[in-house]
Amino acid sequence: MARRPRIHFPGALYHVITRGNRRQGIFLDEKDLEKFLAYIVDYKSRHSFHLYAYALMKNHLHLLVEVEETPLSKIMQSLLFRYTRYFNRRYGEVGHLFQGRYKAIVCDKDAYLLELVRYIHLNPVRAKIVNMPEDYGWTGHLSYLGRGRNDLIDEGFMLDQLSRDISLARRRYRQFVWEGIASGHQEKYYEVKDQRYLGEDSFINQIEVGRNKPESWVYDVPLEAISQEVSRVTGITEERLYSGTRDREGARGRGLVAYLAKTVSNYMVKDIASHFKRSPVTIGEAIIKVEDILKSDSSFEKELTRMGENLIQGRKRKYRISVA
Secondary structure: OOOOOOEEOOOOEEEEEEEEHHHOOOOOOHHHHHHHHHHHHHHHHHHOOEEEEEEEOOOEEEEEEEOOOOOHHHHHHHHHHHHHHHHHHHHOOOOOOEOOOOEEEEEOHHHHHHHHHHHHHOHHHHOOOOOOHHHOOOEOHHHHOOOOOOOOOOOHHHHHHHOOOHHHHHHHHHHHHHHOHHHOOOHHHOOOEOOOEEOOHHHHHHHHHHHHOOOOOEEOOOHHHHHHHHHHHHOOOHHHHOOOOOOHHHHHHHHHHHHHHHHHHOOOHHHHHHHHOOOHHHHHHHHHHHHHHHOOOHHHHHHHHHHHHHHHOOOOEEEOOEEO
16 A cells, blocks of 8 residues: 655644664664754754654654644654764664654544553553653653653643643643553554544544645634634624533534634634633533534534635635645
């Protein structure tokens, strides 16, 4: 089967996996490991990507990367080439260090971020190198506990999902990781769709539709403007949209705002939730309800499409989903 082209868009989250050529070692001592991490720090400063997790093992590595404007392909090609050059010079080797093309799985950040951070950081435990993740120094795990280097892992986003109190968030993170130790290898994180996606069909369809339609761009639309449009079309007042009470119509309206915010402007669920002072889980469930209705109600789909068209009129384009 032919390899599928890489997908790129700002905010894309990738689980990157690469191995040594013919399963050879790629990190032979601590100097190699330090050098690779130094290169990551360097490229983070150049390309402004986010690193949420990593695990450096003797003959393979895992990275959990969220990109901005620079495509992952450019970052990884530069990183792996630079490290290969270092490795070959140090050990008097020639040729390829890494096995073919690295694997890059586009992941649904809202659904899988926490689980993937845990899964990647438990690699040394599953490999029986250590009994506890704290005992291995070459993953991002210690950074989430406040004991790692502060220029490598972007732990703030995930810890915010656990608590606004940093100490409590770190304790909850540690417990969350410990609870995953007994799970062992999880094949579900490798059972990707179309050779490159980890997520539900709605997540994949959103990417594919945006990529295949030249006119489909992501636009810079404030959440306030989206709320106003939903209020105008549905008759749900903005007061009900922003109300802190458990109002069914208000919840329905927030679901519409959240859906449009993601599809028109690619807002993160966390940011939408913060805007409405709701939990990310609540907003995520509201979006799923909208998607379920869309599957069976063509008139509802047309109404949402019209709202989306109204919102982008005269708005500045941010970017479009593309192949990279």
